[in-house]
Amino acid sequence: SAVISQKPSRDICQRGTSLTIQCQVDSQVTMMFWYRQQPGQSLTLIATANQGSEATYESGFVIDKFPISRPNLTFSTLTVSNMSPEDSSIYLCSVEASGLNTGELFFGEGSRLTVL
Amino acid sequence: AQKVTQAQTEISVVEKEDVTLDCVYETRDTTYYLFWYKQPPSGELVFLIRRNSFDEQNEISGRYSWNFQKSTSSFNFTITASQVVDSAVYFCALSEWSNYQLIWGAGTKLIIKP
Numbered sequence: 001s002a003v004i005s006q007k008p009s010r011d012i013c014q015r016g017t018s019l020t021i022q023c024q025v026d027s028q029v030t031m032m033f034w035y036r037q038q039p040g041q042s043l044t045l046i047a048t049a050n051q052g053s054e055a056t057y058e059s060g061f062v063i064d065k066f067p068i069s070r071p072n073l074t075f076s077t078l079t080v081s082n083m084s085p086e087d088s089s090i091y092l093c094s095v096e097a098s099g100l101n102t103g104e105l106f107f108g109e110g111s112r113l114t115v116l
Numbered sequence: 117a118q119k120v121t122q123a124q125t126e127i128s129v130v131e132k133e134d135v136t137l138d139c140v141y142e143t144r145d146t147t148y149y150l151f152w153y154k155q156p157p158s159g160e161l162v163f164l165i166r167r168n169s170f171d172e173q174n175e176i177s178g179r180y181s182w183n184f185q186k187s188t189s190s191f192n193f194t195i196t197a198s199q200v201v202d203s204a205v206y207f208c209a210l211s212e213w214s215n216y217q218l219i220w221g222a223g224t225k226l227i228i229k230p
Contacts, residue, residue: 045218110159
């Protein structure tokens, strides 16, 4: 298993500002995933972050809006840039459970952002 | 195209009742994995089960049981003798061997009333 810590757990932000979410894993992992969960909705994958390379973004998400860092095998950050109320969501960091590419994931507790 | 459908948006039952959450999936792959995750009000997603496409045996874990039927492309989840602590949003998800990224259902909000 993996223990994932996310900071902040929640925040209230002003329109036009940026916020960086941190994700720390208690073990080394190859891939880390960032998800967004808008209120009352399912999860949407934002990007996959591999250590030592640029993140791979899903359709509808761009690096300028959601820059990601992956400086080592246990840590990643996601920045939500130039926020608007539409960015109010839970942002979740996750890692694969077994490294076998089966899709089984461990999740952090999420960062609940409210943009005013 | 791959897809996961959870037709039940919200279910409300009284404690101790049995409840079944439906999940129907679509995939062209012959090798795939199916999952159920639980998201309690605290927000953290908790893995419940993974089933691969070659294992159609039903699984029971305490009050939880899962019925996988390839013939109907369904992977339903039953909670027996429900408890208030079971109240959560439950997500069904699919990953294909050709693309392991999870495809998520819309989730079913389960409310267990005391």
